Amino acid sequence: MKLYIKYDGIVACRVILQEQLERLEIKHKLLDLGEIEISDSVSDECFAELQAALNRYSIFIVNNEKSQLIQKIKDTIVEMIYQNDKLPAITISQYLSEKLNFSYGYLTNIFSENTYSSIENFIIIQKIERAKKLIIEDQLTLTEVSYKLNYSSVAYLSSQFKKVTGLTPSAFKRIVDKRRSLSNNNL
């Protein structure tokens, strides 16, 4: 038997963090967007243990401020794309600078300097990732997906989809379906 699961990475991550922090009896407060406020000082050993525990889940404690900011940008974008049922109509640049209290120019610079990509590119990748999820897991039609993700047209969505994946959405769906039936047959 093969099960297909649908999960919310953000929620899963929060639960893991909560569990691990509680296990090590660290007083904390989970803030939004991958930030944790720790009330007491934590011993080095305890911190190392937390770091090791979290690494197992591919959760890394980021201490570098720039890295933190980049992570915050990413988290904000992901949250924005995933949390609302429908994408807000305001531009992402506006949203980001409002949320993070930095000028958009500063954010793009810092992002591009430290990653191989631009904020715009990252947004597109994330939106297409969400589109994949909606196509595969929710079995939405392209029209529904383009509405949810605020694309002006289906054609625009599928051309962006093709830019990111090199595939048309229908070819993409076909491949995933085939792959699943193949692995089901092997079981």
Add this chain to the structure above:
Amino acid sequence: MKLAKLYKNSQVFKIALGIAIAVVGYIACVFYTQMRSLDSSVDIITNATETQLELERVLSIISIYETNLRSYIITKDESYLEKRFLRRGEIETNLKRINVLVANNPARVKDVKRLNKLIDYRFKLFRETLLLAKSKMPNSEVLNAKLQESNDFTELMKNYVYKTINAEGDKVKIHNNNHQFELQDSIISAFLLVILSLLILLLSFNKMNVDIYELKRANDELKFLNHSFNNAEKIAGFGHWKINLETNTYSFSDNFFRLLGLEPQSFVPSLENISKYVHPDDIEYVTQMHLDSLVSYNPTSLMYRFVLPNGDLKYVMSVGSFTRNGKGQMVKTGVNYDMTEQYKRTIELEENNKELISINEELESFNNIVSHDLQEPLRKIQMFISRIESTEVDSISEKGKGYFYKIRTSANKMQTLLIDLVNYSRTIKGDKVFENTDLKELVYHVIDDLSSDIEEKKAKIDLGDLPTVKVISFQMEQLFINLISNSLKYSQEDVAPEISIFSEKIDKNEVFDNEIITDQDYYKIVVKDNGIGFKQEYAEKVFILFQRLETGSKYSGTGLGLAICKRIVDNHNGFIKVISEPNVGSTFSIFLPKKA
């Protein structure tokens, strides 16, 4: 109708005939008894009449005696008395006869006995009267008294006899009446008998006639059928056979023998005799299968070979099955079908097929060579050129640069040709998976893919609404890539290309290949440009493989693009046509069936 049906049913007819015969028999019996009773009535009447006659004769004799006696008394002439005894004898015979006549009637016998006594007494009176008359001294008084007495007695006797005669007469009357009735009944019976007999005769005759006619017709039909069956066997090259399992007798049709190259019925049909003609390699299998089937009653279907007397081989398909004949006996019947020609043709076809497959394989490997092995070194040439152009550019002379430019153009041209060849072969072979595809989305991708060319040419592309159609999407993509790149390629100098792609309602009078194309059955998709166009007379030619209209170096082409388009549209059971005018532009119309 119903009656006619009943008439034709011989079972019903048999029953009717039986009933009719019973009725005739019954009426005949009735007639016989009537005749018998008629006969006896006639006897009775005759008897009565004779009795009457005899009685009257007796009376008359008595009267004669009396008259004679009186005459003697008066005349004393002895001659009157001469025949007296004779007369008495006559009466005796008469009485005897009466006795015979009335022997069957006890009452009458009694009457006759009494009459006898009366006669005896009367004769006694005669004698006494005669004695008195003959005496010498006749006492006339006594004589008169005696005569008187005689007279009275005669009267009495007469009365008695008449009474008897009357009784007989009544009897005759009654019998006579009965006789009349019986006679009438008999006539009716006889008439009925005759009519009925006649009717039955007629019906039987008619029925017989009809039956004979039917039989004859059936027979004719059977003959004809047999004849045509024999002919059919001859023409179609099959023979039939029959095996009665109960009697173990085999029978083969004429053509069965002909199939073996023999004269019809040239040997006694039997398993043993036919086995001689079966190919030695097949005999064991065929016999086994046949004998097995005789046990299991399973139908057989065997293919085997006969070796003809002239040594030829005959491939035969023998199909047999079991059934019961009219007598309820199990019978295996079957047909031998001459498969020799078919077999040979199949072999030939198989060989051709093998050849085709190998040709196809060759083509495929050729295709592989084209798509991979040829492209591989070409790609390397291109790579090295690009390496040289980017890194060694400073150390090459202008002339060298020019050569490299030409190498690159040639290599690129070759690559285009190889890609087109691969694409063309892919439209012939390959997976043809039809899926519902939004053509607008598909064309959008095509435009996207061609965006660098489009930008380079500063082309304006107008994409209208297109339907969703069941198509082989990669082929459709190829179709639009080819059409749009064609439009871009063959654009007019100094005029920005304008290409519009849209769907259109089909005009009523659209005809292609003698077929009327209606909006009901087809989608029409138009790709229209303002390019250099061509003369309308080439409209058919452009779709032919390796036919190029523009040979100038200005326009590079492989002559495959539109041929590929045509193949793709063909693969979709659609049509493609073009209307073009030099220096105005071309309009390609694609017709795709709505029902794939």
Add this chain to the structure above:
Amino acid sequence: MISHKDSMRILIADDDEDDRAFFSDAMMELKMNNELTLFNDGKELMDYLANPDIILPHLLFLDLNMPRKSGFECLKEIRSDLRFKEVSIAIYSTSSSEKDIEETFVEGANIYINKPNDFSKLKKVVKEVLNINWQFHSSGLNRETFFFSI
């Protein structure tokens, strides 16, 4: 998280010497901080991967048409081993047929590269592939639906 300072471990199996050279040149010219290991064919690659002590690569380039062991066979073998489930596989082939692309994706490839005929194009392609793969590694995208065809 792989920061851009971390190097990406990349393997490539291609029987064509020139192609291997083009590829490593392109990598070098991109000046990205990557560790590239070259294999002459699929068999050599699989022998290397069979060693359980190796540090797993992030990205694997497979030529489809190779003697001894084809890229397709390697793909199947690698995908049937859960040890490599985090490894991205890029097919690097001359074939641009839809069929090859779909089949390799279905069998578990993530990236399909049609070998370019121009060196600058190759550089561009490699850059894009590394980029997108990095995105997948760093941004927690779903590997099951990670496809990139170029």
